Each structure stands twice: as C-alpha cells, then as structure tokens.
Amino acid sequence: MDFIDLNSGFQVFLNRKMRERARFFASFHTRQQKARQVYLNSLAICAANFYLQCMQFKTSWETSDSYDVMTQALFNVSDLDLPGIGKLECRPVQPGEQNVRLPIECEERVGYLFIEIDDSYQHATLLGFVKEVPIEVEFDLNKLNNLENLLLYLGEIERKNQKPILSERINLKQWLENQIDSQWLSVSLWEEKLNTNPELCLRSNKLNEIIVDTSTSRIRRGKIVDLGIKMMERKLGMLVTIEKNIENEQEIDVLVQIHSEIGYFLPKSLKLSIIDEAEDICLQAIARDADNIIQRNFTCEPGEAFKVELAFGDAKIAENFSI
Amino acid sequence: MELDNYLKQLALQAKQYPPYSDERRQALSRLSHIIEKLKLLKPKKGYNRELYEEAKQALWLYIYEHIEKYNPDKGTIIAWLSYLLHKRYYPEVKAIEAKEIEIVKEIAKWLGISITPSHYQILLVELKELIALDPDGIFRLKHVKNHPQANFQTLTQLYYFEGYSWEEISQKLGIKATTLNSFYWRCFQHFKLKLQQYLTD
Numbered sequence: 001m002d003f004i005d006l007n008s009g010f011q012v013f014l015n016r017k018m019r020e021r022a023r024f025f026a027s028f029h030t031r032q033q034k035a036r037q038v039y040l041n042s043l044a045i046c047a048a049n050f051y052l053q054c055m056q057f058k059t060s061w062e063t064s065d066s067y068d069v070m071t072q073a074l075f076n077v078s079d080l081d082l083p084g085i086g087k088l089e090c091r092p093v094q095p096g097e098q099n100v101r102l103p104i105e106c107e108e109r110v111g112y113l114f115i116e117i118d119d120s121y122q123h124a125t126l127l128g129f130v131k132e133v134p135i136e137v138e139f140d141l142n143k144l145n146n147l148e149n150l151l152l153y154l155g156e157i158e159r160k161n162q163k164p165i166l167s168e169r170i171n172l173k174q175w176l177e178n179q180i181d182s183q184w185l186s187v188s189l190w191e192e193k194l195n196t197n198p199e200l201c202l203r204s205n206k207l208n209e210i211i212v213d214t215s216t217s218r219i220r221r222g223k224i225v226d227l228g229i230k231m232m233e234r235k236l237g238m239l240v241t242i243e244k245n246i247e248n249e250q251e252i253d254v255l256v257q258i259h260s261e262i263g264y265f266l267p268k269s270l271k272l273s274i275i276d277e278a279e280d281i282c283l284q285a286i287a288r289d290a291d292n293i294i295q296r297n298f299t300c301e302p303g304e305a306f307k308v309e310l311a312f313g314d315a316k317i318a319e320n321f322s323i
Numbered sequence: 324m325e326l327d328n329y330l331k332q333l334a335l336q337a338k339q340y341p342p343y344s345d346e347r348r349q350a351l352s353r354l355s356h357i358i359e360k361l362k363l364l365k366p367k368k369g370y371n372r373e374l375y376e377e378a379k380q381a382l383w384l385y386i387y388e389h390i391e392k393y394n395p396d397k398g399t400i401i402a403w404l405s406y407l408l409h410k411r412y413y414p415e416v417k418a419i420e421a422k423e424i425e426i427v428k429e430i431a432k433w434l435g436i437s438i439t440p441s442h443y444q445i446l447l448v449e450l451k452e453l454i455a456l457d458p459d460g461i462f463r464l465k466h467v468k469n470h471p472q473a474n475f476q477t478l479t480q481l482y483y484f485e486g487y488s489w490e491e492i493s494q495k496l497g498i499k500a501t502t503l504n505s506f507y508w509r510c511f512q513h514f515k516l517k518l519q520q521y522l523t524d
Contacts, residue, residue, distance in 0.1 A: 003326055003329065003357050003361065004356065004357050004360045004361065006353065006356065008360070010352075010355075010356055010359070011359060011360075013376040013377075013379075013380065015373065015376055015377050015380065016373055016377075016444050016448075017377075017444075017448060020444060020445055020447075020448035020449075021448060021452065023445075023448075024448060024449060024452045050380060053384065054351075054355070054383050054384055054387045055348050055351070055352060055387065056342060056343055056348070056387060056388065147352060147356075148349055148352055148353070151345065151348045151349060151352055152345050152348075152349070155343070155344075155345050155348060158343070312341075313341045313343075313344060314341070314343050314344070315341075
C-alpha cells in the first residue's frame, strides 16, 4: 500500500536561518568559487541536519570539519558529525546532475548523503545515500540507497557503539564485612523506594514473600535502577543477595533479581545478563508477558569479577561486582 | 479513506515502538514523507510562506518526539497535525519573529547601525554566529570578576538570544541581577566598536 514512491527524495525547505547561516560561512571566503562551494555545502548540511534531528539522531555541526572556516578554505568538506556514529558527508548536487566526483578529503566518512539544492536555494531534496563511494572518480547518482536505509544503517552503528554506562566496581567481600555503599539500600528501605504507591503495597504480599529473610549469614541489598526514558517512568529494583557457599567457605553464592514496582509487570523482553571478565554472557533471563521478577543465581570464586547488565531495547545499564 | 487509514497505521506503529528504534524511525519517516509529498497540510489565507514552512518544521520536530500523544479516537492524524500547526506552531513562530525583530532593532540602535526590515533576519543570524564563534576569543574572556561563566558571550546568548531576564540569569549564575546588568552594558560599550567593525565588514 504505497501512496508515494519511497525512493523519491525527501524535500526540506531551506528556511531563512539556514540560508543566512550558509551565507555567513560563505562570507569568509573571498574567492567566488570557494564562497559558492561553502554556501552550497552549508545548505546541504542544514537540510541533512534537520532531517536527522527529526529522526532523533544527535547531530553536532560544531564538531564537524565543515564548521571550521580554515578547513573550509583549504578543503571541500561537507560533513556533519553524528556523535556516537561518525561523520556523515552531506554532498550538495545540482538539479539534474547524474554523476558526481568526490574529492579526496571526504574519504573515510561513515556514509555519503546526496542532497539536491534547487536553483532558487529554497528547497533541498535528500536524494539518498551510499555507505562507500569511490573517491576522485565519477559516481552514478542512480546507485543511491533510499533514506529509510540510511536510518537503519545509522541506527545499527548507533547501537553497536553504544556503551553501557559503567558504574564503579562493587566489592562484595566488603558487604560480608558490613561495609556497604550507601546507594545499596537495606531491603525495607529499597522496598519503600521502589513502591511509591502505598495502596497497592498493602494489597500485594508477593514482594514480601520473596524477600522475607530468615538467615543471618545472608546479605541482601537493593537499589533502584533507571533505564531512562524508555521505561516510561516505571521503576525497576535490583536486589542482590550474597551468602557464603555451604561447601566451600571461600566461594560466594550470588542471587541477582530484578523486581518491578508493585502493580506493574516488568516490561516484556527486559533482559538481565550476567557477564564475565572476558565480556562473555554467562547467564541470561528475559522477562515474558506478565513477569514481575526475573533472576539468576550463580557461585563465584575469590578474585572473580562479573557484570550485571540490564537492557531494554537500546537502553542499557550495568553494575560491576568483584569478590 | 484508505490513505487516512494507512497514515493512522503508521502513527500507531511509531507509537508502539520505543524512541530511537528502527521501527519507529521508519514509520515516522514514511508518515512525513507521504504527508509532505502529497501536501496534506495546507497554509491558511494570509500566512507568510517563510513562517509557515518554519512552523511546519517545528511541528515535525515535535511530532517525532511526541507521537505518543496522538489519540486515534479523537480524529485523523492530519486533523491532529493541522490543529497543532495552526493553533500552536504558526502563532508561536510568528511571535518569535516579532520578538527577534525587537531584539535586532534594539541592538542596531545601540550600535548605531541603520537597518531596513529586510535585513533584520540577516543581522540577527550574523550576531548569533559572531557571538558564538567569537573569532578573536575576546567575548568569552570578558567576565564578571571571579565568575568566568558570566562572560559577555554567555550573557548575550542568555539575555538576547534565549530571552532570559536578568533575574533568571542571576538565579542561574548566583550573581546579583544589578551586577550582571551593569557589567553587561559596560561590556557592550567596550565591544561597541569591535561589533560595528565585525558587522559592517
């Protein structure tokens, strides 16, 4: 059910601010040919910038080669920096142009987006992109991929480069000696923080059932984890229980649990991973429909370290532990 | 209508997926592509073309971030977008334009530059770029004693370009408003000649 040809370009109106910005950059260059080049490059970048911002990519023209007047003077650069992804070359082309030739200075970009600027400088049309382009030889513009592919391509790189936010390593040995960082709360305090809806708390005994603690050699601490906007402001609680192994006192049994706020389920496909020092995933638990807790337990030897990673879609957080 | 239904499906698809996901981006890209290409949003009589296009751009930036707010029970996606465009974004863009003209007039008066209405926007962009680029590195160095963050560059951006009042800036920076105000106007006098040179070159 296509109402339009999705391979047709996406048109961006070049508003006054864009045109003035381009003119401003061009005004630094006295040679007419250079000034025109900078003007067109800047317009192309403005159009790409608007489109990518709409698509919720972070852009940073200020850190691009093309933002620097000296670099503009020396090279024909038209890049737009996408933090966490790389520099995307945003190449202006003239209406009807079939072949383009890219200069050597735009080698090693993350991709090449081609933008047609109309003769009145009122509209820019994002035509399409390629991941790689032969430098300094004629390139046929009919070979471009459409913009949806650009979104998928940039999104893939964005995810690949996204590093989980690392927190300081927590030494569980110290927990056994009762030296516990204040951000790791006692169970009752943790429970209070997790469940802000007291009415629901009274009705549900589920959480209490899970965390009733009879053993004294067992240490149990919790913290509230924040996966950012993607969780729709629902809270998650991480609860870590440790205990000396019954057979070998040197080893420690660890139980990691992720609880939902009472009255809510965990978001479906929320993923808990236990990762070792070699960055290999050792254990994993994934929330299904209507789960309100996921957990994994394992045994650690002294000197070992592991990472607990919680992921939902592209959002990730990690807690690092050592024994 | 088949088209309305398809657009609704795209909006619902976008709503369903988290921000930054491929599915959401794809659905939104397709949605705007179709709406723009088929010109499903229309300006009203008497609209300024430039401002209308700017309002539409502001609308798109908003929609991509807040597609969750679309409620299909209340009407078509086009009806929702039209409402936002005509009731919120066009008036907003127009008001910003009016305010910017005031700022430019004020600065031009201070600098003793005569200016025609067709050049308001040009001068404003030039000023913004000039202050941000600070080509000789002088604007950011001139600051309230012991408060490097309260420099001419930042204060100009906050007061003129972002529209904060001296009271608000005062709270933000923890410096008395009267101190900021008098410092700023002394600075302005100090840079007057320099600014005139930059802008008339």
